[in-house]
Amino acid sequence: MSELYHEFITQITNWQYSLNKTISSSIRTVDDGNIFFTYGLVLTIAFLYGVIHAAGPGHGKALVALYFTKEKQSYKEAFKVGYLISIIHAISAIAITFILYFIFKTMFQHNFNQYVNHTMTISATLIILIGVYFIVTSFINRNKSVNDEIKDKKSKYTIAFTIGVVPCPGVMSIVLFCVLLKKITLGILAAIVMSIGMGLTISIVGILSVLFSKKTDSFLKKKNYLLELLSGILITVLGVFLLLGSL
């Protein structure tokens, strides 16, 4: 693999390592100083952690990129989908953490792994269905040009739900850590802020894909369905790999 990608993975991992250390020590000492300052500090770190955490592999960026390459959406739509994913991500992580904590307290880690696995299976199945749906629509729309603006609003929300429903273990860890230290409000706020950070990164990927899609418009002209077909096939393959990995 390219040297550049290796450097990227190493840098992202090292930043996350440092932020993970800083946020946990900041949460522990939150009562020691000025509460507004310490809360502000924890939430700022949570935001940065979210931005960097989502920049590494994962969080459905590949799916978002393929979707916005296929669909002729606006930058605003790409931004909205990024944030929709992060909202569902946050709700899913907060809800599941509290449910697992209060019901299966002493077996949290065991149930945590199982739950993440189940949601990944559901998510992978949905991704396959979306991919197949895109393949079918690419055939139906093969005689239409890009100017026909074929848009499917339902699939946008399906994409957001499919990615967002898998709770981020990183967000869950912060929520649980705060709950255990009896800082529940801070835990919920940190989860929301971290998700906002992740939403920013995912939105940027969506926006870049829209940009790429617009650049290819003139090149593809009436052959636009080929791009849709390729996106559909890649999304289906992606779903199959994920499903196999989660079983």
Added chain:
Amino acid sequence: MKYILFILISPLLIFAHPHTFIDLYPTIVSKEDKIESIKFRWLMDEMSSQMLIMEFDKNLNGKIDKDENKYVKENYFDHLVAYMFYTKIKDKTILTKPINFVASIEKERVVYSFTINLDEKKSDFYIDFYDEDNFVAIMLKKEFVTSDIKYNIEGIDNDFYYTSRLSFEKDK
């Protein structure tokens, strides 16, 4: 070709990124030109530790007792054999067989200690530390290593996951 491979494999990593960070402290036991064994200490990050302590320390006495250690070993540590304990010796040509496993709690952090017997010549010897699933990041720094023989720590380009390599000087 690299980019086609990247496109095909990247879906596997759609949800994969490190959520647990382990500080790795190896102590090299050597005699002349041979590495006899390596004692490992894994220091889990604070957040993951809290989650694990909740389950491991059943009697809430702040430490891992003998029966709790047995539980950790059987339910957590032994399962890591599927990942070769994130410790790949000479490109997996030597099996990773940990002994003397002990789990403990130090300053709110979970510690796994164990030993791997080797009896290997130091020349061309190396170990790569990584998790193929990219869920755990093994953090190895120069200052974490205790060794009488010269060693080197470097990051390895292992495609999609973070990898550290511990290697020893080649014989001249």
